[in-house]
Amino acid sequence: DIQMTQSPSSLSASVGDRVTITCRASQGISKNLAWFQQKPGKAPKSLIYAASSLQSGVPSKFSGSGSGTDFTLTVSSLQPEDFATYYCQQYNSYPLTFGGGTKVEIK
Amino acid sequence: QITLKESGPTLVKPTQTLTLTCTFSGFSLSTSGVGVGWIRQPPGKALEWLALIYWDDDKRYSPSVKTRLTITKDTSKNQVVLTMTNMDPVDTATYYCAHRLPGIAAGGVTFDYWGQGTLVTVSS
Numbered sequence: 001d002i003q004m005t006q007s008p009s010s011l012s013a014s015v016g017d018r019v020t021i022t023c024r025a026s027q028g029i030s031k032n033l034a035w036f037q038q039k040p041g042k043a044p045k046s047l048i049y050a051a052s053s054l055q056s057g058v059p060s061k062f063s064g065s066g067s068g069t070d071f072t073l074t075v076s077s078l079q080p081e082d083f084a085t086y087y088c089q090q091y092n093s094y095p096l097t098f099g100g101g102t103k104v105e106i107k
Numbered sequence: 108q109i110t111l112k113e114s115g116p117t118l119v120k121p122t123q124t125l126t127l128t129c130t131f132s133g134f135s136l137s138t139s140g141v142g143v144g145w146i147r148q149p150p151g152k153a154l155e156w157l158a159l160i161y162w163d164d165d166k167r168y169s170p171s172v173k174t175r176l177t178i179t180k181d182t183s184k185n186q187v188v189l190t191m192t193n194m195d196p197v198d199t200a201t202y203y204c205a206h207r208l209p210g211i212a213a214g215g216v217t218f219d220y221w222g223q224g225t226l227v228t229v230s231s
Contacts, residue, residue: 001170032213032215034208034217034218036154042223043203043221043222043223043224044154044203044218044221045221046208046217046218046219046220046221049208049211049217049219050211050212055219087153087154089154089156089217091211091215091216091217092215094167095156095167095168095169095170095171096144096156096159096169096216096217097156098153098154098155098156099153100153101153101154
């Protein structure tokens, strides 16, 4: 199985901050990576697929980059609605696997 | 507009079999490339993929629970059913069904639309 490791597991940030979350795969996955946002009590929401392609309707303040084993999700200017937990998911091979999550909290 | 909704018991006893139904609209599971997956999330923990069924009835399972899972589809009813045998308290989680994002290169699977989830508690 491909292990997905996210860092940090949590972070505190202020409104307006630029935030970057990292996801590392235990082996190369090309660009077969997606990012999700999840708010408490809600289902995950798709943000990005193919490492850097923005899902329809997702604001451009979200961006993704990377390939191979190292990936990042960046929120350019954090807004109150962006405080949530973020997950990466690889789809290079079965079983599909998710990272452990990064909780973004208000400082 | 694509929607999915999970249904099933909220409480099951250890060793019992869990049956969850995903009822969807806005797409057909008879259309080439379409897939529906199941993902679960224990309280306070990360997401875990469980199973996926494709339009052509191809099925994929997570090895960690493969021997306990069965996924089926009823195209006429727009439903996907997940069965998990021998339930244990560690299986307590919110269970989600989700629509496979179309157009992913090389048959990759990620999800664009998710159901609201259903919390299943395993306890005697």
